[in-house]
Amino acid sequence: MKNDHIPTPNDTTVWGRRRFLNTAALAGLTLGTAACADKESGGASTPAAPAAAAPQAAHTGASAHLKPGELDTYYGLWSGGHTGDLRVLGLPSGRELLRIPCFAPDALVGWGITNESKKIMGTKPDGHLRYTVGDTHHTHASYKDGNYDGRYAWINDKINSRIARIRLDYFVCDKITQLPNVQGFHGIFPDKRDPVDPAINHTTRVFCGGEFSIPLPNAPTEDRARYQSLFSCVDAETMEVRWQVQIDGNCDLVATSFDGKLAATNQYNTEMGAHFEDMMSAERDACLFFNIARIEAAVKAGKFKTIGTSKVPVVDGTRASNKDAQTALTAYISVPKNPHGVNASPDQKYFICAGKLSPTATIIELSKVLDWFDGKLAKIDDTIVAEVELGLGPLHTAFDGRGNAYTTLFLDSQVVKWNVDKAIAFFKGDKTANYVVDRIDVHYQPGHINASQSETIAADGKYLAVGCKFSKDRFLPVGPLHAENEQLIDISGEKMVLLADHPVRGEPHDFIIFKRELLSPKQVYDLDHNPLAIKDAKESGVFRNGKKVTVKMTSLAPTFSLREFKVKRGDEVTLILTNLDKIEDLTHGFAIPNYNVNFIVNPQETASVTFIADQPGVFWCYCTHFCHALHLEMRSRMIVEA
Numbered sequence: 001m002k003n004d005h006i007p008t009p010n011d012t013t014v015w016g017r018r019r020f021l022n023t024a025a026l027a028g029l030t031l032g033t034a035a036c037a038d039k040e041s042g043g044a045s046t047p048a049a050p051a052a053a054a055p056q057a058a059h060t061g062a063s064a065h066l067k068p069g070e071l072d073t074y075y076g077l078w079s080g081g082h083t084g085d086l087r088v089l090g091l092p093s094g095r096e097l098l099r100i101p102c103f104a105p106d107a108l109v110g111w112g113i114t115n116e117s118k119k120i121m122g123t124k125p126d127g128h129l130r131y132t133v134g135d136t137h138h139t140h141a142s143y144k145d146g147n148y149d150g151r152y153a154w155i156n157d158k159i160n161s162r163i164a165r166i167r168l169d170y171f172v173c174d175k176i177t178q179l180p181n182v183q184g185f186h187g188i189f190p191d192k193r194d195p196v197d198p199a200i201n202h203t204t205r206v207f208c209g210g211e212f213s214i215p216l217p218n219a220p221t222e223d224r225a226r227y228q229s230l231f232s233c234v235d236a237e238t239m240e241v242r243w244q245v246q247i248d249g250n251c252d253l254v255a256t257s258f259d260g261k262l263a264a265t266n267q268y269n270t271e272m273g274a275h276f277e278d279m280m281s282a283e284r285d286a287c288l289f290f291n292i293a294r295i296e297a298a299v300k301a302g303k304f305k306t307i308g309t310s311k312v313p314v315v316d317g318t319r320a321s322n323k324d325a326q327t328a329l330t331a332y333i334s335v336p337k338n339p340h341g342v343n344a345s346p347d348q349k350y351f352i353c354a355g356k357l358s359p360t361a362t363i364i365e366l367s368k369v370l371d372w373f374d375g376k377l378a379k380i381d382d383t384i385v386a387e388v389e390l391g392l393g394p395l396h397t398a399f400d401g402r403g404n405a406y407t408t409l410f411l412d413s414q415v416v417k418w419n420v421d422k423a424i425a426f427f428k429g430d431k432t433a434n435y436v437v438d439r440i441d442v443h444y445q446p447g448h449i450n451a452s453q454s455e456t457i458a459a460d461g462k463y464l465a466v467g468c469k470f471s472k473d474r475f476l477p478v479g480p481l482h483a484e485n486e487q488l489i490d491i492s493g494e495k496m497v498l499l500a501d502h503p504v505r506g507e508p509h510d511f512i513i514f515k516r517e518l519l520s521p522k523q524v525y526d527l528d529h530n531p532l533a534i535k536d537a538k539e540s541g542v543f544r545n546g547k548k549v550t551v552k553m554t555s556l557a558p559t560f561s562l563r564e565f566k567v568k569r570g571d572e573v574t575l576i577l578t579n580l581d582k583i584e585d586l587t588h589g590f591a592i593p594n595y596n597v598n599f600i601v602n603p604q605e606t607a608s609v610t611f612i613a614d615q616p617g618v619f620w621c622y623c624t625h626f627c628h629a630l631h632l633e634m635r636s637r638m639i640v641e642a
């Protein structure tokens with residue numbers, strides 16, 4: 001399907017002379033209209049590009065369709081966007097298998113209702129949730145030897161600067177940490193190896209980029225000179241914030257090197273502007289690198305400050321602090337303009353930073369960054385081995401493990417496949433190096449992109465998922481709110497082939513796709529998972545301590561162990577429910593009408609709720625999760641005496 005108001009790569013009148021989007025062009029920009037063409041065209045022009053591939057291109061036999069009962073071969077972890085959850089998809093089918101609530105309440109699980117989930121989410125002194133909104137963008141999983149090890153995933157909440165950890169054995173969120181003195185926590189990436197001790201070959205840290213600059217500590221001032229951003233390091237096991245780096249400019253997306261030595265974030269606001277026209281006033285911004293071992297040595301040596309009431313050590317990574325490469329904690333590499341996205345190539349050699357307002361991608365060679373830190377390379381910008389034109393609005397890049405990169409072009413509504421080595425050759429002067437391999441139209445305005453196993457050493461170049469921000473006409477109309485369109489592309493051949501459209505609820509930003517063999521989730525809880533577990537139905541009962549009442553109950557299809565229980569009006573009731581069913585897939589629910597209680601207990605799981613019995617009467621507590629032929633009959637009766 002062609003989008004005829006969007007210039008195609010063959011449209012040379014547009015293609016040949018565009019270089020940077022300027023302020024006027026962007027201010028007048030309407031989505032889907034590539035208003036651009038700044039005259040400033042000092043850079044290399046793009047070599048002849050093949051026409052956008054039609055979906056009917058030579059088919060490799062890959063299909064998104066699975067026969068009934070067939071299992072997917074890949075897991076996908078998808079950010080849920082402002083539903084505050086993480087979604088688990090099976091690929092290539094694109095079937096949604098699970099939503100894991102993290103930052104916002106969830107009525108199926110009882111997330112934000114049970115005491116266990118409220119403790120993870122965080123409560124105010126009155127016991128109510130501190131936050132009930134979330135905005136997740138990026139999810140990444142823990143690594144071992146350069147590939148996913150199936151232990152954890154992490155996901156960010158941009159609104160309240162929280163990071164959640166998901167246990168990949170039970171597929172549940174088990175910890176949430178709020179970053180101190182950070183607003184707009186955006187990019188996130190785990191490290192892949194220890195920078196000092198290479199024997200530690202798995203993830204031990206998670207890096208978090210703070211996008212918005214704020215006064216440190218926060219105070220009501222318009223004085224921009226007092227606004228700064230922090231880059232944070234969270235311990236993968238304890239989930240405590242280990243350290244932060246104060247920087248100039250902002251953080252956005254985050255990438256990490258395979259050797260554990262480097263992390264980087266793209267910076268679109270090196271201008272430190274408060275308004276968009278200020279934020280895009282400079283022709284170049286930066287990709288900011290962090291020398292992890294040096295930062296940790298500085299923390300160890302006590303060369304840090306703390307900010308406000310936070311006890312987290314904060315080291316100085318501002319431009320003024322690092323004039324000397326051999327002691328610098330950070331390195332600011334100049335990239336054009338308002339870059340978006342920084343991605344690590346699976347050959348472990350490069351970070352690729354997409355230009356967004358520049359039609360280019362910048363390739364930074366990591367060994368050269370290390371050389372600069374070691375004093376062996378005089379100019380930090382000499383770490384750039386190529387800066388090549390790709391198309392309009394490049395945002396994010398994925399890899400196939402065969403030397404090709406795939407970059408989303410937001411304004412062109414395309415994905416461009418390009419060869420990294422040829423791009424470097426082209427930039428070095430070999431104008432015969434045709435680095436653009438293929439282009440495909442996507443529908444529409446793509447943001448994130450990821451390929452199967454993309455940012456691991458096991459990138460396998462099979463599937464590419466593209467998160468399209470606009471679906472426009474691709475699905476049945478359902479009123480003003482449109483689904484987003486996640487598209488699946490077969491990248492096993494030379495040409496990309498569009499396999500499927502998937503409507504998704506708004507709005508996933510980022511996702512990872514990996515082989516199903518890398519995970520072996522548990523189907524049944526361990527009773528000891530929760531210390532409150534009631535291991536025998538005979539322990540059930542109502543236990544009173546003054547006005548505090550504990551109701552202990554078990555479930556075993558189709559019964560709850562207490563057929564009725566009595567409490568008194570005004571009691572603070574804590575109800576503990578253990579599901580004694582051991583059979584896989586046998587989940588029960590527990591709802592109390594008029595008391596805002598509903599939660600589930602999976603096989604051998606225990607959960608508890610606490611509420612004030614403030615309404616007298618009879619309340620039929622019932623099972624909300626279809627479990628048995630007598631599911632509707634599976635009830636208990638709460639009698640609240642006046």
Ligand code: CUK
Binds near residue numbers: 186341395447448
């Ligand atoms: S950002 Cu959404 S498309 Cu938050 Cu990862 Cu680039």
Ligand code: CUA
Binds near residue numbers: 557558588
């Ligand atoms: Cu138990 Cu339905």
Ligand code: CA
Binds near residue numbers: 268271278337338
């Ligand atoms: Ca900028």
